Amino acid sequence: MSDEKYYEMLWNCESCGAMGLLAKSQKHCPQCGSAQNPEKRFFPEEGQEVEVQGHQFVGADWHCPYCQSPNGAAASFCGACGGAKDGSKEVKAVTDPAAKTPEPPAPPAAPVASGGFPWFKIILVLLVLVAGFFIVRFLWKSDEPLKVVALNWSREVDIERFAAVEESKWCNELPAGANVVHRAMEEKGKKKVPDGETCKDIRIDKRDGTFTKKRECTPKYKETPEMAYKCRYRVNSWKVVRTDKAQSTQGAEPAWPAPRLYAAGGNIIGNERLASRREVLSVQLQPAKGEVLTCALKPEVWSRLKVGDVVTAKVRASGGADCDELKKR
Ligand SMILES: [Zn+2]
Numbered sequence: 198m199s200d201e202k203y204y205e206m207l208w209n210c211e212s213c214g215a216m217g218l219l220a221k222s223q224k225h226c227p228q229c230g231s232a233q234n235p236e237k238r239f240f241p242e243e244g245q246e247v248e249v250q251g252h253q254f255v256g257a258d259w260h261c262p263y264c265q266s267p268n269g270a271a272a273s274f275c276g277a278c279g280g281a282k283d284g285s286k287e288v289k290a291v292t293d294p295a296a297k298t299p300e301p302p303a304p305p306a307a308p309v310a311s312g313g314f315p316w317f318k319i320i321l322v323l324l325v326l327v328a329g330f331f332i333v334r335f336l337w338k339s340d341e342p343l344k345v346v347a348l349n350w351s352r353e354v355d356i357e358r359f360a361a362v363e364e365s366k367w368c369n370e371l372p373a374g375a376n377v378v379h380r381a382m383e384e385k386g387k388k389k390v391p392d393g394e395t396c397k398d399i400r401i402d403k404r405d406g407t408f409t410k411k412r413e414c415t416p417k418y419k420e421t422p423e424m425a426y427k428c429r430y431r432v433n434s435w436k437v438v439r440t441d442k443a444q445s446t447q448g449a450e451p452a453w454p455a456p457r458l459y460a461a462g463g464n465i466i467g468n469e470r471l472a473s474r475r476e477v478l479s480v481q482l483q484p485a486k487g488e489v490l491t492c493a494l495k496p497e498v499w500s501r502l503k504v505g506d507v508v509t510a511k512v513r514a515s516g517g518a519d520c521d522e523l524k525k526r
């Protein structure tokens with residue numbers, strides 16, 4: 198036998214108005230003798246439950262087909278009229294209203310515009326017109342002949358120096374050789390930690406005038422700051438100290454700048470080295486009418502062009518060419 202606890206469901210007598218009768222122990226009204234209506238059984242208020250000591254659950258009650266009295270599942274004949282159990286129906290279950298989550302009140306219905314001036318349609322038409330304007334102006338492209346008026350290039354080289362720099366990082370992420378000068382606790386972020394659980398009792402109608410409780414719990418969490426040590430440290434490392442730049446002078450071939458390094462070599466304080474380099478190649482194009490356009494080009498496209506060449510490219514109504522679709526004629 199399980200150690201499950203059983204509690205009395207309640208019912209009200211519909212004939213004489215007696216309230217809060219016990220559904221398990223009182224199958225008939227003690228005042229007027231009317232049979233209990235098991236469809237109208239209900240759960241007691243929280244804290245008012247009456248436990249049925251030593252209750253042995255055998256099954257749902259059955260309706261006497263002759264006098265409608267509810268009878269325990271174990272009985273073969275109606276306790277009120279002696280009618281046989283044959284052909285009887287089991288009583289229906291009642292759901293605990295407390296177990297349902299209350300629905301939020303429905304928001305007030307938006308007033309439905311009807312028969313009024315069709316503002317909405319006018320706004321929609323305006324939106325379509327504005328969208329159309331932008332599509333034509335910024336997306337519409339036409340193939341246009343463009344004359345190459347200048348070919349420009351610029352090249353840059355970064356120069357790094359090995360030197361002591363002061364930086365700050367989480368203390369467990371320090372680079373090799375870091376010399377910590379200061380450490381302090383700081384909030385690194387938030388983390389969720391278990392914080393007990395929320396529980397509620399679900400009450401289940403056993404359909405024999407009793408109910409049981411099932412405890413349902415879900416874990417709860419709370420956010421707490423996650424603290425960690427932040428370190429300020431000095432470390433010797435390579436850092437960009439300056440950038441040398443070379444630019445096109447009309448017609449000159451692209452060339453990388455040749456920076457002078459004060460002391461070249463390995464990881465020794467004061468030494469310098471060349472670091473990343475960048476190149477920008479561009480062309481200036483003169484359309485039949487309008488302003489000169491500038492296109493950044495890939496080296497293989499750029500190198501095939503000469504000043505005076507005519508190319509075609511898709512040009513937007515708003516100005517600006519589609520540089521990826523530039524073609525030499
Ligand atoms: Zn009664």
Ligand SMILES: [Zn+2]
Nearest residue numbers: 261264275278
């Ligand atoms: Zn009966």
